[in-house]
Amino acid sequence: MTPSTDSRNTSAKEWVVEDVAAGTFRIDRTTLIDEAVFEREMASVFGRCWLYVGHESEIPKPGDFKARDVGNRPLIFWHGHDGAKRVLYNSCRHRGALVCRIPEGNARGMSCFYHAWTYNSTGALNGVPGDEGYGEHFDRAAMGLLSPPKVDNYRGFYFVCFDPGAVGLKTYLAGAADYIDLVADQADDLEVVPGAHEYSMDANWKLFVENSLDGYHLLPLHKTYFTYLEEREGNTLDRDDTTEALDLGNGHAVICVHGPWARPVARWTPALGEHNRPQVEAKYQELVERYGSERAQMIGLTDRNLLVFPNLIINDIMGVVIRTITPTAAGHTKIHQWSLATAGEDPDLRARRLDSYIAFQGPAGLATPDDLEACEACQAGLRTAPDVTWSDISRGMHREHAGQPSMASDELQMRAFWRRWQSLLD
Amino acid sequence: MIPTGLTSATIGHATPSDAVRVRDTTVISAVCQFLYDEAALLDEWRLDEWLSLFHPDAVYLIPTPEDLSNDPATTLHLVHDSMNTLAGRVDRLKSKHAHAESPRSRTRRHITNVRVWQSPDGLETRSVFQVTRVRGGVVDRYVGVYEHLLVSTTDSDVPWLIKRRRVALDHSIESAGGQLSVLL
Numbered sequence: 001m002t003p004s005t006d007s008r009n010t011s012a013k014e015w016v017v018e019d020v021a022a023g024t025f026r027i028d029r030t031t032l033i034d035e036a037v038f039e040r041e042m043a044s045v046f047g048r049c050w051l052y053v054g055h056e057s058e059i060p061k062p063g064d065f066k067a068r069d070v071g072n073r074p075l076i077f078w079h080g081h082d083g084a085k086r087v088l089y090n091s092c093r094h095r096g097a098l099v100c101r102i103p104e105g106n107a108r109g110m111s112c113f114y115h116a117w118t119y120n121s122t123g124a125l126n127g128v129p130g131d132e133g134y135g136e137h138f139d140r141a142a143m144g145l146l147s148p149p150k151v152d153n154y155r156g157f158y159f160v161c162f163d164p165g166a167v168g169l170k171t172y173l174a175g176a177a178d179y180i181d182l183v184a185d186q187a188d189d190l191e192v193v194p195g196a197h198e199y200s201m202d203a204n205w206k207l208f209v210e211n212s213l214d215g216y217h218l219l220p221l222h223k224t225y226f227t228y229l230e231e232r233e234g235n236t237l238d239r240d241d242t243t244e245a246l247d248l249g250n251g252h253a254v255i256c257v258h259g260p261w262a263r264p265v266a267r268w269t270p271a272l273g274e275h276n277r278p279q280v281e282a283k284y285q286e287l288v289e290r291y292g293s294e295r296a297q298m299i300g301l302t303d304r305n306l307l308v309f310p311n312l313i314i315n316d317i318m319g320v321v322i323r324t325i326t327p328t329a330a331g332h333t334k335i336h337q338w339s340l341a342t343a344g345e346d347p348d349l350r351a352r353r354l355d356s357y358i359a360f361q362g363p364a365g366l367a368t369p370d371d372l373e374a375c376e377a378c379q380a381g382l383r384t385a386p387d388v389t390w391s392d393i394s395r396g397m398h399r400e401h402a403g404q405p406s407m408a409s410d411e412l413q414m415r416a417f418w419r420r421w422q423s424l425l426d
Numbered sequence: 427m428i429p430t431g432l433t434s435a436t437i438g439h440a441t442p443s444d445a446v447r448v449r450d451t452t453v454i455s456a457v458c459q460f461l462y463d464e465a466a467l468l469d470e471w472r473l474d475e476w477l478s479l480f481h482p483d484a485v486y487l488i489p490t491p492e493d494l495s496n497d498p499a500t501t502l503h504l505v506h507d508s509m510n511t512l513a514g515r516v517d518r519l520k521s522k523h524a525h526a527e528s529p530r531s532r533t534r535r536h537i538t539n540v541r542v543w544q545s546p547d548g549l550e551t552r553s554v555f556q557v558t559r560v561r562g563g564v565v566d567r568y569v570g571v572y573e574h575l576l577v578s579t580t581d582s583d584v585p586w587l588i589k590r591r592r593v594a595l596d597h598s599i600e601s602a603g604g605q606l607s608v609l610l
Contacts, residue, residue, distance in 0.1 A: 195502030
């Protein structure tokens with residue numbers, strides 16, 4: 001759809017409509033297909049929220065860097081030789097060229113290839129060829145690579161925020177911080193495994209955020225994956241599993257289930273190998289001794305899909321997956337994901353962790369392609385938006401508003417997302 | 427994550443180590459025919475017949491195009507299948523519930539620049555491929571190098587079984603199909 005004056009000025013209250021008495025929660029489908037809405041989102045959501053950049057373990061040594069696109073801005077996540085980890089805009093102060101043109105590496109400094117302005121690993125400008133061509137007012141100290149207005153980390157997860165007036169990261173994370181703790185408390189030292197999954201879909205980013213938190217779709221959509229688990233790995237889904245969905249505040253949400261798959265921390269199944277059984281069980285005992293049985297159960301035996309609004313998903317299921325979901329247009333989305341693992345874990349367990357992850361969640365896995373197909377089928381169907389106006393997100397509302405616990409197959413978690421989205425767009 | 431326009435410095439080296447180049451055109455020609463036949467089975471979705479070309483201990487690997495690592499035990503891959511996993515993948519693809527491939531893609535594999543080495547483990551082949559995939563009116567292209575380790579067999583209709591099949595892509599799938607629901 002072409003941008004219309006209407007959707008530039010429409011109140012988002014007209015797009016997200018909740019009627020508790022009628023038991024309806026409806027989304028105007030314009031919000032998923034209109035480029036003018038996308039432009040508003042880039043300013044009001046991605047321009048104002050804290051966005052995930054990377055994990056501290058990805059740049060362990062001085063000089064280590066990763067080039068990252070965050071909120072469609074090119075950034076450098078760089079471990080300076082002064083010991084500080086920084087996030088810098090990847091754009092030369094002279095004319096704007098990318099200073100870093102490779103995705104990762106280790107460098108004491110970076111030189112812009114255009115006019116050879118050189119920056120060191122703290123971002124400071126330390127070389128300008130022919131600087132006699134600049135007068136006395138040229139302030140080299142003020143011409144280093146700039147940093148976004150806010151950069152902070154929580155338990156090693158680095159975020160940036162492009163809004164100087166935003167609240168601090170810990171305040172922003174609200175109840176999601178406790179769920180990041182459940183991941184961070186798995187081991188004394190966690191590391192992102194080398195390699196990333198990069199994929200994309202021709203669908204709106206919000207559809208994949210919903211999909212990432214959607215317990216309702218698992219059985220109908222992923223029948224082939226559960227058949228695989230049952231026939232090839234001997235694991236059967238417990239259809240009477242106790243699940244929950246929680247609104248964590250500020251648009252963050254989580255669903256908790258207990259899947260049939262193996263968890264390296266710490267639910268052994270035959271897929272992890274008989275010889276690894278003692279160490280996985282010992283790991284669980286260690287969690288019990290350290291945190292008590294209730295918390296150990298939450299850390300080691302519960303599978304969780306966490307949304308940190310707007311676009312970070314941390315799936316702690318068959319291994320921990322960090323996923324970012326970034327729109328490039330109303331109808332196109334890039335997805336990047338990494339595996340977070342216990343540093344120094346047994347090599348065989350590491351190998352099995354990776355295999356278990358890529359069989360399910362990778363872009364060539366047995367499940368993720370179907371998720372993308374579902375989102376793309378939605379996007380194609382949403383061309384009817386001028387006539388078929390509303391999407392329904394009411395599942396479990398009767399439970400939510402009666403104060404009863406919500407289940408993973410409810411849609412409380414999507415409602416939490418959409419309420420926050422609506423408040424930011426207005 | 428590769429920001430728009432950035433290119434990984436990593437370039438894969440396809441030449442196998444510890445191997446002697448095979449110059450015998452009879453062998454090379456037979457290897458080519460084997461690769462073409464294998465490609466035809468995939469393009470025609472004769473997946474059980476394709477699966478029967480594999481050795482019971484075979485692995486099927488697709489590293490992530492950005493790092494082209496050789497080690498699926500330490501580096502995230504797109505695919506690392508044992509025969510158990512690969513058979514499960516084939517089962518899935520044959521199901522009408524493999525929604526990303528229902529209806530199925532049409533693929534055409536072009537295989538060229540075939541080179542063959544004799545290694546202690548068997549015949550190592552390297553070939554350049556281009557796979558076109560057509561689905562929903564969209565044409566996607568995948569480009570890279572196939573690496574096959576072929577071992578002799580006596581009890582089969584084919585001269586070799588595939589012991590290792592690695593697909594080294596030259597590009598991110600982010601820009602080719604978005605995901606990888608077909609067998610490459």
